[in-house]
Amino acid sequence: MVATPDKPQVEETPLSPEELRKIHAYWRACNYLAVGMIYLKDNPLLKETLTEDHVKNRLLGHWGSSPGLSFIYIHLNRLIKKYDLDVVYMAGPGHGAPGILGPVYLEGTYSEVYPEKSEDEEGMKAFFKQFSFPGGIGSHCTPETPGSIHEGGELGYSLSHAYGSVLDNPDLITVAVVGDGEAETGPLATAWHSNKFINPIRDGAVLPVLHLNGYKIANPTILARISHEELEYLFKGYGYKPYFVEGSDPDLMHQAMAATLETAIAEIKEI
Ligand SMILES: Cc1ncc(C[n+]2csc(CCOP(=O)(O)OP(=O)(O)O)c2C)c(N)n1
Incomplete structure (x- = not known):
């Protein structure tokens, strides 16, 4: 079946209304944190009227990439908990x-490693300000990110790196x-082509997610401009089984992502 925007390829709706509400709230909280990290050095909860003094002078970090990364993070967490999976997110x-930093902060890991970035207003201010700021952390996932083994710069x-991580690691999904x-x-x-080096018994599995947000910073990308059909054949040619999750209605997209990841994980487990 060909997927079209808002009409997912895997049509099941595995999330209960309560799960959907919670997942969407969690995602919106991540998005708030992402905007805060990119723009704010003060007034983290926007309790005061926003002024120029609250905003960073130099903005870095890709807003256009961040919601997609959190979206995938949250949906993977659901399945990690549901099936007790060992997963690395690259x-x-x-x-x-x-x-990435948003969900890592929300789940408590960030404050555990950096107690001064606590889960309150003061900690949130420090967490926002340090991002891509002199003396702080970089605008990509640097080694300071808890658990990080991949430098995104x-x-x-x-x-x-994903394929390397699963070699001789049969229970791992990266x-x-x-x-x-x-x-x-x-x-x-x-x-x-690294899939050609993977032994399904001895090694773990890699699940690549191509984040087709259309742009490399502000310029159009080739893979987002070719047709679905061409993209699908390209990846089949590489030896993958592609699934499309595409659209803009958050409720539909949460259900589509949940269903598609369930399908992919079930297929990996079968292998
Ligand atoms: C090897 C290399 N070349 C160029 C850059 C500069 N650069 C940083 S982000 C970026 C665009 C990345 O596009 P994409 O992977 O689609 O991420 P998004 O636009 O979603 O943030 C480029 C070219 C880089 N970091 N590394």
């Missing part, structure tokens, strides 16, 4: 770090989120 669109290596801009680098374009 984030390719590196400047989308706010989309130089594009091209997320998929090779989800590599590849930016459509990153996909245009030589190392990434070649790395799709």
Whole structure:
């Protein structure tokens, strides 16, 4: 079946109304944190009227990448809990770090490692201000990110690192989120073939998620401009079974993502 925007390929709706409400709220909280990290150095809860003094002078970090990265993070967490999975998240669109740091802060890990970035107003202010700020952290997932083993600053290596992580690691699933801009680098374009080195018994599995948000920063990407049909055949040619999750209605997209990930994880487990 060909997927069209808002008409997902996998049509089940596995989320109960309560799960859907909670997942959507969690995602919106992540998006708030992403905007806060990119723009704010003060007034983190917007309790005061916003003034220029609250806003960073130099803005970095990709807003256009961040909601997608959090969206995938949250949906993976649901399945990690449901099936007790061992999963590594490899984030390719590196400047989308706010989309990773947001959920890492919300789940409590960030404050555990950096107690001064506590889960209250003061901690949130410090958490926002440090992002891409002199003396703080970079605008991509730097080694300071708790649990980070992939430096997102130089594009091209997320998929090779993902395949490397599952070698001789049969119970691991590494989800590599590849930016459509990153996909245009030589190392990434070649790395799709790493599936040829994987032994289904001895090694774990890599689940690549191509983040087709259409742009590499502000320029159009090739993979987002070719037809679904061409894209599907390209990835079948590389040896993958592609699924499309595409649209703009959040409720439909949460259900579509939940259903598609369930399908992909079930297929991996069967293998
Ligand atoms: C090897 C390399 N070349 C160029 C850059 C500069 N750069 C940073 S982000 C980016 C675009 C990335 O596009 P995409 O992967 O689609 O991420 P998104 O636009 O969604 O943030 C580029 C070209 C880089 N970081 N590394």
